[in-house]
Amino acid sequence: MKIAFISDIHGNAIALEAVLKDIENKHVDKIVVLGDLAYRGPEPKRSIELVKGLNTTVIKGNADEWIVRGVNQGEVPDKVLDLMNEERDWSVSQIDQADMDYLAQLPTEITLEDEGIKFHAFHATPTSLFDVVLPDAADSELESKLISAKDADVYLYGHIHKAYIRYVQGKTIINLGSIGLPFDGVTKASYAIVNVKDGILSTSIERVSYDYQKTIDLYDTVNYPNTSMMKNIVKSASINN
Structure with missing residues (x-):
């Protein structure tokens, strides 16, 4: 079985569409989504709808929790708390109650098994x-x-927006990177593929090109709060700019 693990879409539906097309071309058997669907991007509603349309396993990320109940003090630096809640409120204004309920009920982890290979996936x-x-x-x-x-x-996990694969004590650890907001300087959407065939495990990080300028332009079009910073992050694929 070939499984694609995706996460950290962050309302970047343009990047998500490119990844889903790439997954289709690679003839993947199953998709698993590890959270952070909508917050901090220009298309929260469409991102949620694309994920819902997959009819697959989805778990909750911290940004999904923030959409549901807001950003609490202590979860981010005090100096950005008000601004991040302003971004959250904008995101909430773009979706409906059914979307809120969908995010609220998502589980926080998943276990899978294929040909005797066990997987444990979570957001952070x-x-x-x-x-x-x-x-x-x-x-x-x-x-x-x-x-x-x-x-x-x-x-497997997401959250940090920096993809890697490591091996510790005979275990494989994979971070998927981010579809919508990579932080590793590569302006390409990131996700992971795990393939189990005849008991043999193979893993890879996939990087997918997309028209990130369209995403950047959308921040202005939709009057997103904190537009300048978010556009810089998408353009540089880094939070250090």
């Missing part, structure tokens, strides 16, 4: 939507924060 860590585990974390941190909660062969 198995116990938190907000913890940050970076690509250069020590093996001991990967073990304690990602692996220890449940036995599996492959662990």
Whole structure:
């Protein structure tokens, strides 16, 4: 079975469409979505609708939780709290109650098994939507924060917007990167493919080109709050600009 794991769309429906086309071309058997569907992008409604249309397994990310109940103090630096809630309120204004209910009821993790290979997938860590585990974390941190909660062969998550594949204690750990807002300097949507065939496991990070200028232009068209910063992030694929 060939499974595509996608996450961190962040309202960038143009990037999502490009990824879904790439997945179709690669003849993937199943898609799993690891959260952060709508917040901080110019097309929250269309992004949710595209994900709903997949009729597949979707879990909740921290940004989905923020859409539902707002950004709480302590979850982001105090200096940006009001602005991030303004962005959240704008996103909520673009969707309807059915979308809110959909995000609210999403589970926070999933386990899968194929040909004896076990997968554990979550947004940030198995116990938190907000913890940050970076690509250069020590093996001991990967073990304690990602692996220890449940036995599996492959662990997958999103949240940090920086894709990587590592191997720790015989386990495969994959971060999917981000479809809508990559932070690794590569202006291409990122997702992961895991293939299990005849008991053999193969993994890859896929990078998909899309017309990111159209996304940048949409921020102005829809009068998104915090437009300048978000346009810079999309243009540079980095939060350090």
